[in-house]
Amino acid sequence: MNAVASAQVSRDTVLAWLGEVMDPEVPVVSVVDLGLIRDVEWQDESLVVTVTPTYSGCPATEVIAQSIRDAVQARGIGEVTVRTQLAPAWTTDWMSTKGRDALRAYGIAPPVHRAAAADGTQAIDISALLAQRVVVPCPQCNSRKTRLLSQFGSTACKALYQCNDCLEPFDYFKAH
């Protein structure tokens, strides 16, 4: 395999390829729609994909990096580097509308509000924190009568809710 066509492959083309790389734990949302891809650029003959992790300890991070390398190399790009960038910290605000819709269709409620500022400068008001009761609409029946069952669900990025109308329990992708 060589880099014959590499210089001609545009950033948009690479992003389109990456649009088919799904998150291993939420296999209906791509790494692009999750907002994990921060940059795609050529450095000489090497393609550099800059990725930001979701949660510090997310075990999917390494699988995602490998899936990205595989997807790009499958198109004949020989040299690819996946670089990790921590700042600015990933936020669910970067999730695309397409990603949110795909989550809902899959039975996972998407984040319902904008995430808190990450720079630590924002005052943290304990009373607001504890009184905070976000309304998470049920992804099955759209009822707004739902309740939090557990602050963590199947993965660090989700919480567990239940619908009081259709009674279905469901995962909620937390605003982060």
Added chain:
Amino acid sequence: MNTTKLEYLLRMGDNCLVLSQQLAAWCGHGPALEEDLALTNVALDLLGQARMWLTLAGEEEGKGRDEDALAYFRDGSEFRNLLIVEQPNGHYGNTVARQFLFDAWHMHVLAGLSTSSDARIAEIAQKSVKEVRYHFERSAGLMIALGRGTPESHARMQAAVELLWPYANEWFESDAVDEACASSGVAPAAPSLAAPWRARVEAVLDRATLKMPGYIGHQRGGKRGVHTEHLGHLLTDLQFVQRTYPGAQW
């Protein structure tokens, strides 16, 4: 190599690593499935944070030690974690109280570090503080639920807070490392976190109908490697495989 910065990074990393290991011991033993999942997810966040801090510590040291070398091949006296995180899990109320007192401090120190003069430290703190805010929200909620629960749970939570209280002072005591890091803008001054921490803890204890303990003496030593007996036992578990089969991989 900046030795004070290295020391500071080890403190942050070791706090996360040791507490993560403690919480992981609850896996499969939580009082409810949801709690089991939640604690192990918090453990996972802390492990990820430990990896970032220790990787950076290894780079700062410049002797080729990576996160694994620092986690698995240092003895207890080389660990720089606060004593509170190595205190035994005890019953669930002890684990919750330990987490709550720590989360409240951790959130403030990370908020301070997120504007560190060292860009790499600021990046890790900005990433971590988002996770730790959530940890705090959860542990504070549990303190309130258990404090207001039954006479039995109330009494156990009050006892848990009093048991851990002597360990909740070490983080505000400034030593040479803290002072050097504060004066260069690397880290917030350790004593400056005391007032906001107290206010936050008091607000939650108040809602939980729990009493804030008065001064009942305090323990120190973790930051300079003088630990309670519990750390050694924890490290035998944590380090056994790598000590026995160095370099073993999954």
